[in-house]
Structures are given as structure tokens and as C-alpha cells.
Amino acid sequence: xxxxxxxxxxxxxxxxxxxxxxxxxxxxxxxxxxxxxxxxxxxxxxxxxxxxxxxxxxxxxxxxxxxxxxxxxxxxxxxxxxxxxxxxxxxxxxxxxxxxxxxxxxxxxxxxxxxxxxxxxxxxxxxxxxxxxxxxxxxxxxxxxxxxxxxxxxxxxxxxxxxxxxxxxxxxxxxxxxxxxxxxxxxxxxxxxxxxxxxxxxxxxxxxxxxxxxxxxxxxxxxxxxxxxxxxxxxxxxxxxxxxxxxxxxxxxxxxxxxxxxxxxxxxxxxxxxxxxxxxxxxxxxxxxxxxxxxxxxxxxxxxxxxxxxxxxxxxxxxxxxxxxxxxxxxxxxxxxxxxxxxxxxxxxxxxxxxxxxxxxxxxxxxxxxxxxxxxxxxxxxxxxxxxxxxxxxxxxxxxxxxxxxxxxxxxxxxxxxxxxxxxxx
Amino acid sequence: xxxxxxxxxxxxxxxxxxxxxxxxxxxxxxxxxxxxxxxxxxxxxxxxxxxxxxxxxxxxxxxxxxxxxxxxxxxxxxxxxxxxxxxxxxxxxxxxxxxxxxxxxxxxxxxxxxxxxxxxxxxxxxxxxxxxxxxxxxxxxxxxxxxxxxxxxxxxxxxxxxxxxxxxxxxxxxxxxxxxxxxxxxxxxxxxxxxxxxxxxxxxxxxxxxxxxxxxxxxxxxxxxxxxxxxxxxxxxxxxxxxxxxxxxxxxxxxxxxxxxxxxxxxxxxxxxxxxxxxxxxxxxxxxxxxxxxxxxxxxxxxxxxxxxxxxxxxxxxxxxxxxxxxxxxxxxxxxxxxxxxxxxxxxxxxxxxxxxxxxxxxxxxxxxxxxxxxxxxxxxxxxxxxxxxxx
Numbered sequence: 001x002x003x004x005x006x007x008x009x010x011x012x013x014x015x016x017x018x019x020x021x022x023x024x025x026x027x028x029x030x031x032x033x034x035x036x037x038x039x040x041x042x043x044x045x046x047x048x049x050x051x052x053x054x055x056x057x058x059x060x061x062x063x064x065x066x067x068x069x070x071x072x073x074x075x076x077x078x079x080x081x082x083x084x085x086x087x088x089x090x091x092x093x094x095x096x097x098x099x100x101x102x103x104x105x106x107x108x109x110x111x112x113x114x115x116x117x118x119x120x121x122x123x124x125x126x127x128x129x130x131x132x133x134x135x136x137x138x139x140x141x142x143x144x145x146x147x148x149x150x151x152x153x154x155x156x157x158x159x160x161x162x163x164x165x166x167x168x169x170x171x172x173x174x175x176x177x178x179x180x181x182x183x184x185x186x187x188x189x190x191x192x193x194x195x196x197x198x199x200x201x202x203x204x205x206x207x208x209x210x211x212x213x214x215x216x217x218x219x220x221x222x223x224x225x226x227x228x229x230x231x232x233x234x235x236x237x238x239x240x241x242x243x244x245x246x247x248x249x250x251x252x253x254x255x256x257x258x259x260x261x262x263x264x265x266x267x268x269x270x271x272x273x274x275x276x277x278x279x280x281x282x283x284x285x286x287x288x289x290x291x292x293x294x295x296x297x298x299x300x301x302x303x304x305x306x307x308x309x310x311x312x313x314x315x316x317x318x319x320x321x322x323x324x325x326x327x328x329x330x331x332x333x334x335x336x337x338x339x340x341x342x343x344x345x346x347x348x349x350x351x352x353x354x355x356x357x358x359x360x361x362x363x364x365x366x367x368x369x370x371x372x373x374x375x376x377x378x379x380x381x382x383x384x385x386x387x388x389x390x391x392x393x394x395x396x397x398x399x400x401x402x403x404x405x406x407x408x409x410x411x412x413x414x415x416x417x418x419x420x421x422x423x424x425x426x
Numbered sequence: 427x428x429x430x431x432x433x434x435x436x437x438x439x440x441x442x443x444x445x446x447x448x449x450x451x452x453x454x455x456x457x458x459x460x461x462x463x464x465x466x467x468x469x470x471x472x473x474x475x476x477x478x479x480x481x482x483x484x485x486x487x488x489x490x491x492x493x494x495x496x497x498x499x500x501x502x503x504x505x506x507x508x509x510x511x512x513x514x515x516x517x518x519x520x521x522x523x524x525x526x527x528x529x530x531x532x533x534x535x536x537x538x539x540x541x542x543x544x545x546x547x548x549x550x551x552x553x554x555x556x557x558x559x560x561x562x563x564x565x566x567x568x569x570x571x572x573x574x575x576x577x578x579x580x581x582x583x584x585x586x587x588x589x590x591x592x593x594x595x596x597x598x599x600x601x602x603x604x605x606x607x608x609x610x611x612x613x614x615x616x617x618x619x620x621x622x623x624x625x626x627x628x629x630x631x632x633x634x635x636x637x638x639x640x641x642x643x644x645x646x647x648x649x650x651x652x653x654x655x656x657x658x659x660x661x662x663x664x665x666x667x668x669x670x671x672x673x674x675x676x677x678x679x680x681x682x683x684x685x686x687x688x689x690x691x692x693x694x695x696x697x698x699x700x701x702x703x704x705x706x707x708x709x710x711x712x713x714x715x716x717x718x719x720x721x722x723x724x725x726x727x728x729x730x731x732x733x734x735x736x737x738x739x740x741x742x743x744x745x746x747x748x749x750x751x752x753x754x755x756x757x758x759x760x761x762x763x764x765x766x767x768x769x770x771x772x773x774x775x776x777x778x779x780x781x782x783x784x785x786x787x788x789x790x791x792x793x794x795x796x797x798x799x800x801x802x803x804x805x806x807x808x809x810x811x812x813x814x815x816x817x818x
Contacts (some may be wrong), residue, residue: 064479066583070487089455185635
């Protein structure tokens, strides 16, 4: 099998692959005399890299790492070749000055660990002996599989579930923003990648929703506005929270427009109200008109009127997605999140957590309650609430996907109606 | 004006082996940055001067390049561990020889041994809009932000390769569209004491990551030049970008639309930042006092305190190499011309260090020292008493 790459340094090489899934600091992380990994926190500590074809995501740590690689090349303890996912200046300076063969832009696939590999003298590729689990297209696969998640894709057929039709796409707040940040902060790299991906993959009409991430959940929790009387101070806090959400939405719209998507932002609280904790649209005619004119409506989770407790509640992106799908008659909802899908447990607590590939509304009673991952900052109910709302929509003919928005293959599959992540249907 | 040209327009083989090697490194760095264009640079500033960062292999690499390499643009040098002609008393002659070999190799290539992290002070400052290949992160930030020049944060070898062939990869902050601010921040803190600017840099880097900020200064007091240097040095040390914009203070700010403020930095926030960076409690012993990070001009420094005790703390002031320095006053008060204690061996008995620099605090803490951070006057007082003072 041949894996295409970008060639950074010249030469031919062959050896057994050593696949590292986390970055390596060459300075202080490898003993140049012996070629053994000594980095304290590295999962492959104790392995010898000498003579191997070393696959790694990138290097980390001090710039002195270049000189460690050069020293290893002179001592004869260097790897036979380095293949990286995204090289940095430290790494390429070391491989170039040390004359170590170096390819870049290769996905990190732990399944290839220990397999024999070679790089031809003038080829821009890595030749790998077949592992028996070759599924045909690893060269355009994900950069790294989600940690701790066992691959289950092979268990599901690749037939489209819902082939065509307009779609609601929700971009999770934890994808767009740095959710742990003390101040609202956008992850622009991630946002721009997602925007380009949507621009490439969206074929027909779509409504784009986005979560609030660190622009919403932190400020709402800090202000303590939920379930509190609507006094002067609370009103001020509600206003400030929305000002922040408009800022995030402006940045999202800007990124989508830069990627070539004609966006048309809408304010959800002007289109409907909360009823029994669910968003109930009053009128969706403006959305329909925007879609008919070739725009992509953009909405976001926002405070909305009608909640019994204080007259104000939050219509989150998770509420809006199924409500708009039902209201507009869209057959598909795709949730892009920062996990592979719905897992059997919280992967941060249980490393054996596995992906649930399909949840059917008809069988959902069998889904145990403790099987839902929880995000600590999410005041709108995390994965459990999301699944519940989607199951409700599934009984009324809406099929939903929950996929890892960082995995371009999963996003492409979901947007074209094929199984990916967790599929929720009737 | 876009001055970039295709990488393919550069020769594949240079005039000398060193020139060829530098062309190959620039080509590889272009591929890493996923660009096929390069841009001619007006000057280069090379880091990787301390022997204790380079090691034997790094020194060997430099000496090989020096055999045939000559820089093609004006090139300056970052601080070394210490000036080998005037080594501090705790350094032995063998170590001084190793540091000297590094400087000799650079000089052979035509690099001016300014040995300063502030090349915009030791020579003519870069002009607005010119492209540079600079390696020192605080200088990169100063050139990008305060001067409106354009440089990525090059690695030491990358900057040297750019100096030897005259071109840098056309990527990152060389490209117009990557220079616009993406987050608005309002600062109400008093920024006239330089060390508070360092704390602001630490706060921004920690809270905002590498997003380019547009700062609105709404506090009392104007930042000084030394203060801007402290902000530039701290910002990237604590994870920030190498570019910021401040309407009324930086040249490119006026070209960008106003951004709403997503964060406000108050005096209280900077006090909390100082507490976060300070390991010393009032009354704790201080073994070494370090000022001069980043380098200022030599004439800007206060004269050492009179009658310092011979058993008092080491008191070090870093400054650029050369120029007319005040004569050393002997004892434990030392100038470190062309040097930087963050990358140099320190006296073995030192455990705790007082400094006025947020950047120096970061690097000294990562080397295991206990660090106190305060304004320059407080550091000077610690130098006299040998104790970390009580808050005044």
C-alpha cells in the first residue's frame, strides 16, 4: 500500500515503522547516545528509534531538538527515516542538517506500528507492507483517531441512510471556541478548517447553527442568570451575554463567508419561543425565503422568551436543530462535536469507552442512562440532552448524526448521508 | 505591495556549499509552511548563540557553514551566555573558549556580533513594511507590532539560512491577511511602570493564546519604550502571538476596523498575574538580582548601588555587547554585555532570583529557580538587603 506525502529531505530509506501518537521532544526526550525515548510523559518511553521509520504527529519542546537529531545522525543512532503528520521548523532543520530522510503530511495510523515500510529514492510516498486491515483509502484518512475510541466503522454498512435533502448542520461550541478559556476565545484554526470543509461538502440547501462555547456557557454560569428573578442586574447580564454571542456569530459568519458560503444570519428569539423547555417556532417564513434565494441561514443558541420560571430561557443550538428540522421539513440533522459520537462512557474517565454507532428511537429504552458522556461546562445538558432531543425528532422522521467535527472523513460521510459517528434514527 | 516570488526562481544549487545548504533549508521550510513562494528580506537576526543551547553538534553545524558561508543581508546576533572576553567569575576558561568558538563562527559568516535581543536598538530600526527574517521572539514582536515590519518567528537555523541566501518563506505574518486583529481587549490598568507591561503580556498570552489582539489603552499613564519591550518579550513567552495592534501607538492599527472588547484587563488582573508568577514571600533570601531583559540601551541603566556588601546577592544587568559601558564596579555587581542569564550557567549556590522581567521569570522558573517579580526599584532594594521586601 502506498501512502502519499510531501517530501522534505532527499534519499531512500527502509525499516520497521514505529508509530508515535503523541509529539516527541527530541531535546531531553531522546537519549542521543542510545536512541532510546526517555521523555517522562511519553507513552512509548523506552522504545529505541534508531534504524526505525519513525512516524510522529510533530515534534514538541525546545528548538535545541534540531541539534539532538544532528548529533544522533553523526553518532549513528538516528532513525532510518522520519514521517510526520505536520512537521515544524525544528524537525526539518534536524533532518535536513543530519541527512535523515523525511516525509511530511502523512496521517498517523497506530495500526501500522511495527509494519515494514520503505521510501524510494525519488518517491513522494511511503510504501507499507499490507496489514490485512487495509480498507483502501488511508491516505486521505484522519490525522489521528480520537483517543481511547475503538474503531467500529467496519461494523456498519456504508450504504446511504438518507441520500439527499436539505440539512441542518450544528457546529458545536466546543469545536469553535476554547471552552476551558477564562475569557471568550475562538479557535480560529479549527473554525477556518470547518468553514472550508462545509463550503466543499454542502451540496444543497442547509441551515447552519452554532453553539456558544466559551462565549456562552462560562458567562451564563458566572452571571447565574438561569432560574434567578429578572431584576435590573439580571437584565444587564442577559444583555451582556447576548452581546458576546453576537460577537461569536459575527466571527463565524465571517469565516463561512471567507470560505465562500453566502451566509444570512438570523436571531432565533425573533422567530419563536420556548414552550415546555423546547423551542417552538412562530414563523419560519424568513428562513424559507433566505433558503429560496440561495442563502445559508446562520443561527445560534440564544436567550428566548416564554419559559415559565422567569419568562426567559435559553434556546440552545441543540434545541434549535431538531425544532428547525421539523419546522422546515428537513430530513437530516448533522451535529459536529469534539468527540467521535455518543460513547458508552466518558472517555476521560473510562479509557475503554467505545462508540455507539447507531441509536434507534424504537430501541432507545434499552439505552442505559449511565452511558452518556458529560461535559462539565455545558449548562444546556451535554450529550444526554442532545440525544434525547434527537430521538424525539427521529420518531417524526428526522435522521441525525453526531460526528467528530475534527475528522474531515466523518463530516463528509455524514453530510452525504452515509453512516458516521453515531447515527440516530427511527 | 507583494514582493514575493516563486521558490522555483531561486537556484537549486548555490555558489558555495553553505549557500546550497541554506537554499535547501529555505525550500524545506517552505514545504513545511505549505507555501511555494519566498520573499527577499532586508535583514536577519539570528538566535542560537549560547553554547549551552547549541551543544557540540550545533557548534559543528555552524563551523561547517562558516567555512564557506557569507551573509547576503545585514545580520545581527542574539545574546550569548556571556561575553567570552569578560567572563563572569563563576565561568571557567574551557567554557569561555566554547562560547568564543560560537562567536568566531558567526563572525566568519559576516554576522555582526551585537549579541542583543533588541536589534532595533543596536542598529537602524527596520522600516515600515519591510520583510525580515528574525529569530528572537521579543524582537520579532517589536518589529511586527511597534515598527510595522513583517517577520515570522524564525528558528535560529532558519534565520541563518535566510541571511545566507537573502530570502525567507512567504508565509505567516509576511502575508497581509494574517496580520489583522481578531480579538478586542480593553486595558484599564496603569501601564506606565514597564514591569506592568510585562504582566500584561503574560495575561494576554495565557488568556488569549496566539490570537492577534487589538488593544485599547484606557488606563492612566502612557507606556514607555522599555514597557513596550517588556510587553513584546512576555507576550510570546506565555503563549501569545508575535503581533498586536494598539490604536494610537502601533502603525498598522488604523488600517483595521474596531473590534468589540471581549475582555477587560484591570490593575487587579495584573496584580493577580504578578502573584501567579512570584515564588518568593516577603523576607525570603534573594541570591541573585537580574535586570535588563529584554536588553535596553546601556546608557539607560541606573548606576549600581554604592557600597554593596561583598556577601550580598549577585546583581546582574544584561545589555548589548560593545558600546561604552560604565566600568564594572567589581564585587558581585556585574554588567553582562552581550549576555543573558536565562541561557547562561549561573553561580552554583544560587537558588532564588529577583527580576523585573516576566519573560526572565518564565525561563528561570523553568530551570528550577525560585523567582520573585517586581518593579526595578524593588529589585534594586533586594540587591542591597539580600531579602525579598515587604509590599510597600
